[in-house]
Amino acid sequence: MAGKASELGNSDSAAKNINREYVGKAALAVSVFAVIWSLFQLYSAASGTFDAISLRAWHIIFLLTMAFLLYPAWKKKERSTRKYPAVLDVLLILLTVVSFGYLLINYSNIALRGGYLLPQDYIFGAIGILVIFEAARRVVGNLAVLALVFLLYNFFGNMAPGDFGHSGFSINRVIDHMFWGSQGIFGIAIGVSATFVFLFILFGAFLRISGFSKFINDLALTIAGRSPGGPAKVAVLASSLMGMINGSALANVATTGTITIPMMKDNGYRARFAAAVEAVASTGGQFAPPIMGAAGFVMAEYLGVPYTTVLVAAFIPAFLYYLTLILVVHFEAKRLGLKGISKENIPAVKEVLKKQGHLSLPLIILIALLFMGYTPLYAAVFSIIAAVVASWFRKETRMGVKEIWQALEEGAKSAVGVGVACAVIGIIIGTVSLTGLGLAFGYSIMEYTNESLLLAGILVMLMSIVLGMGVPGVAAYVIVATVAAPVLVNLGVEPIAAHMFVLIYACLSNVTPPVALASYVAAGIADEDQNRVSLTAVKLALTGFILPFFFIFEPALLLDETQLGVSIMPAVTATIGAASLASGLQGWLLTRTSIVERVLLIGAGFCMIAPGFWLDGLGLAIIIIILGWQFIRRKNKQDVLKKERMFV
Incomplete structure (x- = not known):
């Protein structure tokens, strides 16, 4: 055995x-x-x-x-x-x-x-x-x-x-x-490797072997499979959920990508685009709640706050990141005239929930325990037990001794890469604390930028991307939290905003040239040029690259569980901005957009995501004007086609 x-x-x-x-x-x-x-x-x-x-x-x-x-x-x-x-x-x-x-x-x-x-x-x-x-x-x-x-x-x-x-x-x-x-x-x-990281990797192994990944894929098919470009939307949904649990963009691309990338190509997407979608979707899982690939638990330790505070704060960045990606694949499908998956190839939602819905119980229990105030370690152990018990609800998913053994073995082997990275990172952190290197970085950046938060943010962004290249998500965050985050905090940025800033950019190093490992793995699966996939991935992940700059100036974009009302309006306007940005990037709204419209939509997206009443008003006005103009053009086109059909 x-x-x-x-x-x-x-x-x-x-x-x-x-x-x-x-x-x-x-x-x-x-x-x-x-x-x-x-x-x-x-x-x-x-x-x-x-x-x-x-x-x-x-x-x-x-x-x-x-x-x-x-x-x-x-x-x-x-x-x-x-x-x-x-x-x-x-x-x-x-x-x-x-x-x-x-x-x-x-x-x-x-x-x-x-x-x-x-x-x-x-x-x-x-x-x-x-x-x-x-x-x-x-x-x-x-x-x-x-x-x-x-x-x-x-x-x-x-x-x-x-x-x-x-x-x-x-x-x-x-x-x-x-x-x-x-x-x-x-x-x-x-x-964190000896506690949070190991246990949540082990939790992911139990979920996978119990059949949770198949459940997520089938559920994603029922939700988005029949819509235009359905396979790409399925890839986004499935990869985001699995990436959130396993915390590795690389491993996620290597698994879900072998299914989703060929499926997207068969549906009509270009190989470069399909690979980029999978890479971007897998990368975002590392900062997507409720698990955040275990990086959120480390952040809570650094900041000395309950994990729920980090979880709530990460909601808007993750939501906008994936909303943009979903809309990008939708607009691309409309532009290319792609259809969804045929009805007969999509499982019925009732059947999926009936046969596999019980597999979601461990994740539900985990979230509930975290919000009830239990420690992440307790929640993880209990959820692992719940994964085994939940699998027993149906014969097809039941985990026996063989499957439990396999999950225990897989979890340990999967933890080696992150664990060794965390061990050697101790040398980096020890050097920073012994020599005062972190303070030297901070003073140098503040002196070079004349204490300009924008310039300092650009330098910290570059530092976070470089330090995160080729490093597992949690390990990358530990490095940048030690070296880069204090620079922003010293310039007056809210600590949680500073840490979320460096976490997102450290994760995005997975799709950023020249060491875009997630993009490179996806390119190999798609049989496409690595650099072309990387550049496309950067374009698709644009919201992730720009949003952190806005929330270090306006922390309301990071939800505060004690002041949710303050964040409602910035969240709404940023959502509209993300949609506008996706439309401009792919050249489609109600119909194909012109070059001028694309530039205006991208500009409007920036205005709506950026905090400020007048910027929001300007961005909204541009979007409404373009929508009106597109509606008239589409109606005229439909009238012409109708007359042609009548003539024929």
Whole structure:
């Protein structure tokens, strides 16, 4: 059973980046280890028996062991399957257990002697740092290089010019801070990996294996399948929901994209457009409530606010992002004259809800528990249990021992990429806190921009996109929240607006050239040029690129659960603006638009999204005039066609 579960687990979407599979007893051993890890994480979250450092140390031991087992040292030389781990991998696993096991045994004693470290403490600390770098090199190569640059900055910062220079730190001081302190490897990044991130990835695995993804796809078909361009709308709905749960644009494109992209192409959409739609839809799930790919839970920790505050604040940005995307695919379908899916190929909504509706109960329970004030960890554990129980309601979806085993294994393997990224990010965060690099960034930007919020926002946007490139969503947010968000806060931006600003841009790095990984994966599925897909994706995600600038000036665009009335009008006008923007981008409203109309509609969209009574009035006036003119043109065209038919 376990061996079979291993094979199934290795074939799932989240494991597609894993380059090594095992056969025989090794496959069984890896499968058992993965399941034990998942059970440990569930137990620790449910019982609360571990202190923060102990939980994070155990998490790292499991995490790095899985990383060395699943990711080969040299991918090009590695065979596709193995009967046993490589000697180097076994050695690295032993070093991991020894170094972090040493910390588990001695951490309390070191704390009792006031943090004074002995020579062997530094040695084991150095080993721990090295094995983390090796795991990061294998799993998230680019991020490992970035972390190495930050680590070297600790030693050679005295050579940096101006505000970025410092006196330099000794090796012992760096090891002390990075390994034995609470602001380095064992800081907030690995903390969220050991709690929120792992549990919600595991929750996503249980949902997928119970059949939830099929339910979402069928439900999306019933909602939007028959409308013009139905397959693209189905892709948007399904990808947004699944991306919200798994928190990985890359994994989401690799799974849903294999179904939705060919479906869109068959319906008549261009390959470039179909790939871009899937990439953009999958990317937005990382900041879409209620789960936000677990990034929202991290944001709540940073800000010290209830998660519901973050959830409510993210609603308008996510709604406008997906509204624009839905309207873009609708207008494109109208422009191309595309139809929806035929009725016989769409399941009946009553049948879908009757046969699969019970699978939505875990998600409903999760949302309810969060709004009732329960902690995200409690809500996640309870929802995982609910996913199993809900699956038992019907024979077709029932999860037995085999499926539960598979979900536990898949969840652990899927957590490796994000977890290793969070571990090595501890080096980046530790460097920022030790050297004061974050303050130096902030002072430099404020000095360069003369404290102009607009210019500072542009620089922070670029910084967030660059730092987020090639990094999992949660890990990307942790980086930019540490380095970039404080710049905006120091300029007077509301903390939640500043953090939402950097989160959205870090996520959008998935579709932003030159490292648009989600776009590149989608392009491969669509058999289309990567750069063309990336540029199209940036166009489709335009609302996501412009909206954050407006809500740092007008926080009312981020819903406040205590002042919902204040946000109603900005939300309404921004919704109209998003529709106008989508119309201008695709060249269709009631009928085909001229170049002048497209420019005016895009301009009106900007005016309506931007806060301000006069801008709203100007944008609305432009939209009404164009609507009236389009209505007259369409009516005249219909009259001409009617006369022609009568003549014939």
